[in-house]
Amino acid sequence: MQSNQAVDALPFEQKIVDLEKKIRELKELSDGEHLDLGPEIEKLSQKLARLREDTYQNISAWEVTQIARHPQRPYTLDYIRNLFTDFVEMHGGRQFYDDNAIVGGMARFNGEPVVVIGHEKGRGTDEKIFRNFGMPHPEGYRKALRLMQFANKFQRPLVLFIDTPGAYPGKEAEERGQGEAIARNIFDMSFLKVPVLVIVIGEGGSGGAVALGVGDRVLMLEHSIYSVISPEGCASILWKDVSKSKDAANALKITSRHLQDLGIIDGIIPEPLGGAHYDHEKTYKAVREAISKNLAELKLIAPDLLVEQRFEKYAKMGVFVDEGHGA
Amino acid sequence: MGWFTSKKKDIPDVFVKCTGCGEAVYNKELQKNLYVCPHCDRHLRMPNDVRIEFLCDENSFQEFNASIMASDPLGFSDSATYGERIQKAQEKTRSKEAIITGFASIEGHRLVIGMFDFSFMGGSMGSVVGEKIARAAQASLDHNLPLVIFSASGGARMHEGILSLMQMVKTSQAVAKLSKRHLPFISVLCDPTTGGVSASFAMLGDIIMAEPKALIGFAGPRVIEQTIRETLPEGFQTSEFLLEKGVIDMIVSRPEMRSTMARILSFFKQKDGAYYAVQPSR
Numbered sequence A: 001m002q003s004n005q006a007v008d009a010l011p012f013e014q015k016i017v018d019l020e021k022k023i024r025e026l027k028e029l030s031d032g033e034h035l036d037l038g039p040e041i042e043k044l045s046q047k048l049a050r051l052r053e054d055t056y057q058n059i060s061a062w063e064v065t066q067i068a069r070h071p072q073r074p075y076t077l078d079y080i081r082n083l084f085t086d087f088v089e090m091h092g093g094r095q096f097y098d099d100n101a102i103v104g105g106m107a108r109f110n111g112e113p114v115v116v117i118g119h120e121k122g123r124g125t126d127e128k129i130f131r132n133f134g135m136p137h138p139e140g141y142r143k144a145l146r147l148m149q150f151a152n153k154f155q156r157p158l159v160l161f162i163d164t165p166g167a168y169p170g171k172e173a174e175e176r177g178q179g180e181a182i183a184r185n186i187f188d189m190s191f192l193k194v195p196v197l198v199i200v201i202g203e204g205g206s207g208g209a210v211a212l213g214v215g216d217r218v219l220m221l222e223h224s225i226y227s228v229i230s231p232e233g234c235a236s237i238l239w240k241d242v243s244k245s246k247d248a249a250n251a252l253k254i255t256s257r258h259l260q261d262l263g264i265i266d267g268i269i270p271e272p273l274g275g276a277h278y279d280h281e282k283t284y285k286a287v288r289e290a291i292s293k294n295l296a297e298l299k300l301i302a303p304d305l306l307v308e309q310r311f312e313k314y315a316k317m318g319v320f321v322d323e324g325h326g327a
Numbered sequence B: 001m002g003w004f005t006s007k008k009k010d011i012p013d014v015f016v017k018c019t020g021c022g023e024a025v026y027n028k029e030l031q032k033n034l035y036v037c038p039h040c041d042r043h044l045r046m047p048n049d050v051r052i053e054f055l056c057d058e059n060s061f062q063e064f065n066a067s068i069m070a071s072d073p074l075g076f077s078d079s080a081t082y083g084e085r086i087q088k089a090q091e092k093t094r095s096k097e098a099i100i101t102g103f104a105s106i107e108g109h110r111l112v113i114g115m116f117d118f119s120f121m122g123g124s125m126g127s128v129v130g131e132k133i134a135r136a137a138q139a140s141l142d143h144n145l146p147l148v149i150f151s152a153s154g155g156a157r158m159h160e161g162i163l164s165l166m167q168m169v170k171t172s173q174a175v176a177k178l179s180k181r182h183l184p185f186i187s188v189l190c191d192p193t194t195g196g197v198s199a200s201f202a203m204l205g206d207i208i209m210a211e212p213k214a215l216i217g218f219a220g221p222r223v224i225e226q227t228i229r230e231t232l233p234e235g236f237q238t239s240e241f242l243l244e245k246g247v248i249d250m251i252v253s254r255p256e257m258r259s260t261m262a263r264i265l266s267f268f269k270q271k272d273g274a275y276y277a278v279q280p281s282r
């Protein structure tokens, strides 16, 4: 996705696309007819730059949702391939089957051994189906947990990438204890005596995200989302109208800025103008820097203290009124 | 459905239609029968004061943290504001929130108990429910007492967005602390227990019980049906189904609840009468 041509524009980017097209046409006209349209092209180019600024600066939560789900956005495996070396993929939670909605294994980051795990949505129809669109069954969470315990046993830091619409709402998933699998991950992640760095790279979908999301540092890419329910799900339950997803997205406060303001996340990783899909290399650079910085800081904290602080951090989450004197 | 929200002193003289078999049941009879339908044995939702009365020793329940109330951290509003919805729920249920917590005893065994109120915004878990569970767990730690929570919840409270999602972590860690101290946590799943509650503390009990025929699952049946485009079989996601799948330990009917709970609590008791199996390190 290095050139703008290759990027599929989103509906809210239509004005930008139109203006780009107009400039292209003028350029062709200018070249073909030997007309001097330079000043006009220059004027429109400036207008385009302003339009881009305006569009992306005043972006709504619903528009961010579309960027977060953009099929050309880097996925977990893209980050693993581009930011890590010596990746050795590991498979399975030793139960039932290997859930391909979760990928993970040992790797090196800046030469240091780490364990990296994430949801993988898959690109293209076949791979999407193979990955179940990044929606794990219980076995996916148990696979992730096995790799986390592996990291814990051999004292390697964990880097976790979150990118899922949510846990798979299917029959077998329920039969095999979807809720228990998520709960167990939350429980066991809390006690990991290694640094846990969580990065929401696209969609942080509800319980399916939390099951990989209990970390010492939780970062979000600028245009990723993290939500208790999808805007569509919320709209259909509370508004009884899925076309109100835009309102729901806005009301739910799901953007990185909101989550930082609410004290839920520890940092935002900036994205190129328009989103990560416009410039993968630039995105990798920003994510690489964030991982380097955070792992270096977390490495200085004693294992017991990591656990203690992880408990303290989540115990503080919640906003309520307490007028009484407690127990 | 006003009947299951009313306090016992002014039970209205009305017939209630059982949600299980559709038979009309006299409200007073239902209350006397622990809100179990005499025709089909369906365990209907019951008010917490009635549950306390049949489960706990007389006058043993002492509520704590009763005054914690929701605020509106997101300024959330759909057709009504979150503040209005809270107020309406408080008026309807005469409860301040979707859970009550406190000390109690069952056949002389002291414990910390929490009980969801499904009639309060579907028993949804937001910041207040999370905080009350965390404080209940802390009370267990402080007094070396077992923790028992009766869940009945549709899941996370959407009106508090990501904050409600984080309550899954907060409550799981709260019971994790008990686990670390070898204090028992008994989770009782009532109808319905779904969503975020079923994917956090409620599934982390040392013992997980369920009331008969309760709906228990992570995803709601309608969402599953829409996803897999088929109708779910009869009895899917019921207590009986989950027992068969090995997800829960046992199904306990209301008439058996008090004696079963007492028997289980006594298992954890040490010779000196304390509940912790290992001397706390600090």
Ligand SMILES: [Zn+2]
Pocket: B018, B019, B020, B021, B022, B023, B037, B038, B039, B040, B041, B042
């Ligand atoms: Zn009945």
